[in-house]
Structures are given as C-alpha cells and as structure tokens.
Amino acid sequence: MDLLVDLNLLGTSPAFVEAVRLLNRFASCDATVLLQGETGTGKEVAARAIHHLGSRRDRPFVPVNCGALPDNLLEAELFGHERGAFTDARERRQGMVSQAEGGTLFLDEIEAMSPRAQVVLLRFLQDHSYRPVGGRLTRCENLRVIAASNVDLKELVARDRFRSDLLYRLSVLTVTMPPLRERGGDALLLAESFLSRYAQQYGRGEKRLHPDTAHWLTRYPWPGNIRELENLLLREFLLSERDALEIAPPDPAYAATSGAGPLSGRESDPGFRKAKASAVAAFERSYLENLLNRTRGNLSQAARVSRKDRSTLARLVKKHGIEISRFRF
Ligand SMILES: Nc1ncnc2c1ncn2[C@@H]1O[C@H](COP(=O)(O)OP(=O)(O)OP(=O)(O)O)[C@@H](O)[C@H]1O
Ligand SMILES: [Mg+2]
Structure with a gap:
C-alpha cells in the first residue's frame, strides 16, 4: 500500500x-x-x-x-x-x-x-x-x-x-x-501530506493546519482540484511565520465561521467548540480511512500500527459509518 x-x-x-x-x-x-x-x-x-x-x-x-x-x-x-x-x-x-x-x-x-x-x-x-x-x-x-x-x-x-x-x-x-470536492476527507489528508513534504523539502520545521482552516478545506469546492490545494499550501507554508497555518479560503463564503457551506446570511458563527469538533471529526475520519487503506481493512493490524485498542478503533469506524470491506481490494 x-x-x-x-x-x-x-x-x-x-x-x-x-x-x-x-x-x-x-x-x-x-x-x-x-x-x-x-x-x-x-x-x-x-x-x-x-x-x-x-x-x-x-x-x-x-x-x-x-x-x-x-x-x-x-x-x-x-x-x-x-x-x-x-x-x-x-x-x-x-x-x-x-x-x-x-x-x-x-x-x-x-x-x-x-x-x-x-x-x-x-x-x-x-x-x-x-x-x-x-x-x-x-x-x-x-x-x-x-x-x-x-x-x-x-x-x-x-x-x-x-x-x-x-x-x-x-x-x-x-x-x-x-474531483476533490467529491473526495470528502481526502482534502485534509492531502493537505497534511503536502505540509510534511514541504517541511522535508525546504528543511524547515513541521507546520500544521489551524482548526478553522481544516474546517473549510473539506467544504470548499476546489475548482483547480489537487493542484489548487497544493499551490495554496506551498505559498502559505513558505510565507507564514507561524506553526499553525491559518489560511483564508479562496472564496470568503467558505470561511470557517460559515458552517456547512457558503454563507446564507442567516447562519451564525458555530463558535470555537463546534468548529473544533468538526475539525477533529474530519481528522478522525481521514486518519481512519488512511489507516484502513494501508492495512487493507485489517482491523487488528490497524490497531497495532496506530497503537490503539482494536475495540476503540472498531467504535470509531462505526461512529464514522466507514465500510471496512471497501478497503479489502
Ligand atoms: N492522489 C494524489 N496524491 C498526492 N498528490 C497528487 C495526487 N494526485 C495528484 N497529485 C498532485 O496534484 C497535481 C496535479 O496532478 P496531475 O498533474 O496529475 O493532474 P492532471 O489531472 O494531469 O491535471 P491537468 O488536467 O491540469 O493536466 C500534481 O502536482 C500531482 O503531483
Ligand atoms: Mg495533466
């Protein structure tokens, strides 16, 4: 894998x-x-x-x-x-x-x-x-x-x-x-992998995504797909002085405070707790999917690799409605 x-x-x-x-x-x-x-x-x-x-x-x-x-x-x-x-x-x-x-x-x-x-x-x-x-x-x-x-x-x-x-x-x-907009948590997974690649490539410390950024990344429709994501992250990686990259979405309607999609005008700020919870959920989902992909859907092996209890993993898989069988190809 x-x-x-x-x-x-x-x-x-x-x-x-x-x-x-x-x-x-x-x-x-x-x-x-x-x-x-x-x-x-x-x-x-x-x-x-x-x-x-x-x-x-x-x-x-x-x-x-x-x-x-x-x-x-x-x-x-x-x-x-x-x-x-x-x-x-x-x-x-x-x-x-x-x-x-x-x-x-x-x-x-x-x-x-x-x-x-x-x-x-x-x-x-x-x-x-x-x-x-x-x-x-x-x-x-x-x-x-x-x-x-x-x-x-x-x-x-x-x-x-x-x-x-x-x-x-x-x-x-x-x-x-x-297209990236139909790939759910992949945008986050790709973003994280680009950031660690840049850290190696440019010999700089690791940078991570600010939760607000992680939040809109999986919702923005990415008309330029992976290339757009890659270029945006590279620019921010090189220019930002901070360790947590807080990036403004290319379309302001997708700012983290806008909830599930573009601002409708009636929606209000979901607040820090909600934004954090949804960033954590997106992280969990993409981490699990990546793990299952690497272990071809073998939960015991996934537990060993991630150093988590098998039962905890099984619960998380269920929570996110992930179908394990699709990783067994
Ligand atoms: N699954 C992936 N994981 C990581 N990086 C990827 C992945 N797919 C594409 N990329 C990166 O995204 C960028 C665009 O990919 P690629 O050039 O293959 O797209 P394309 O479909 O040929 O685009 P175009 O139609 O514009 O030529 C490249 O820099 C590539 O390295
Ligand atoms: Mg091409």
Whole structure:
C-alpha cells in the first residue's frame, strides 16, 4: 500500500479508492487506457501509476502534451522525421513513439488534436505501425498508449470535434479521476501530506493546519482540484511565520465561521467548540480511512500500527459509518 503513497496516489475516499482499484487492474492488461477528469485531479499521476504497476515499469514513460504542439509539428514530434522532410528538418530525428519503445506513451490533452492528427493517431493505434514524416519505410513499435483529457470526449464527438472511431479505440478501458470536492476527507489528508513534504523539502520545521482552516478545506469546492490545494499550501507554508497555518479560503463564503457551506446570511458563527469538533471529526475520519487503506481493512493490524485498542478503533469506524470491506481490494 505504501507503493501507492510513493506513486503519489494518496486518498481514502470511496470515489478515489474505486479509481485506484481500476488503475491497479488496468495496469496488468496492457491495453490502451483513457483517463478522464477535471484539471488537477491527478490524471498524469494516474498514468505514471499504471506504467509503474505494470510490466513495462523498467522501460520509458514518455509524456506528450498534444495541446502544446501545433498540428504540423505533432506528427513529427510523435513519429520523428527524416532529414529534409520539411524546411527546418536539417537532421533526421527520432520521435516520441520510438523513444517510448517497450514502455508507455502518455498522450495528454488528447482533445486538442486536430482532425488530421486524429486520423494519424487512429491509424497508429490500429496496429502500432507508422511512418516518420518524409520517410518511406513503415516502422512498428511495441508500446502501451495511455491518453488523458479534461473535457468530456463524448460531448466533443456529439459536436463533431472529435472522431467517434478514435474515441472507441481509446476508451476500451476508462478511468475517471474524481474531483476533490467529491473526495470528502481526502482534502485534509492531502493537505497534511503536502505540509510534511514541504517541511522535508525546504528543511524547515513541521507546520500544521489551524482548526478553522481544516474546517473549510473539506467544504470548499476546489475548482483547480489537487493542484489548487497544493499551490495554496506551498505559498502559505513558505510565507507564514507561524506553526499553525491559518489560511483564508479562496472564496470568503467558505470561511470557517460559515458552517456547512457558503454563507446564507442567516447562519451564525458555530463558535470555537463546534468548529473544533468538526475539525477533529474530519481528522478522525481521514486518519481512519488512511489507516484502513494501508492495512487493507485489517482491523487488528490497524490497531497495532496506530497503537490503539482494536475495540476503540472498531467504535470509531462505526461512529464514522466507514465500510471496512471497501478497503479489502
Ligand atoms: N492522489 C494524489 N496524491 C498526492 N498528490 C497528487 C495526487 N494526485 C495528484 N497529485 C498532485 O496534484 C497535481 C496535479 O496532478 P496531475 O498533474 O496529475 O493532474 P492532471 O489531472 O494531469 O491535471 P491537468 O488536467 O491540469 O493536466 C500534481 O502536482 C500531482 O503531483
Ligand atoms: Mg495533466
């Protein structure tokens, strides 16, 4: 389970655990995988995890950002080109496909591909054969393709912006990375892990979250998902002089005093005791879920690891309505 932490796959919410279960299963299949999810939900992290959990882990993982390359360069970037293939092609160059030989080619922002590039990719996905730009010989490469998109490709197909045959090819195995707002206590778990990582990375003392901050963290909708959380914490970690980080939410409507959601105007301050109780409850829940994840739902082992009574743990698990069976994958 610590392998998942090494792979940056931190989280214990049901939606996230289900996504990780699929990543684990698909890692051994070697077929093309499509990763969907909003920006910052961890699609690249997921692609690397599939690569590292699968049999190609000792071969290269080559990411290509399809959105960053103009149409005419994408084909050359992917498949390479012969000398003199176009004006700037002074030398023969190997493409990403050939660099990924034996490993994984990660095609990010696949939605940005032009119609022409989509045809070329479709042809490549059929039998993994291709021709470098300006070349005459067809080459074949043994690799796995993982694609990612942060828009709904079905919708693009409906609007004639993406080829349906390409979507069928890509989406044999699909994993949707859940947005952070649907991951309950994970925001807190991630926040704490980022803070301890920064303390190590920057050689500074550990900092923790002020209870008011812990309170809104799990309620704020995080439109930029994990990346937004990560960047916010890094800034506060570097700038704050205190050990307990008291961070203002990006949207003031989610300030800790606002109760369960944005201020409605009628809600009043729940007061220190309530805010503390809910921060403690959020901590308990995420601690338990993390513990059960690491011990694969084995309560006796969880008790040993956490140095708690088995019966106390069982009571806490019940109090938070946590379903132990979902950790036994
Ligand atoms: N489960 C996780 N645990 C810890 N960190 C994570 C996790 N998932 C993602 N991250 C971190 O969040 C950031 C965003 O992840 P990533 O780049 O994989 O997102 P993405 O879905 O590819 O985003 P985009 O669509 O904007 O390219 C990265 O810095 C990554 O390290
Ligand atoms: Mg990405």
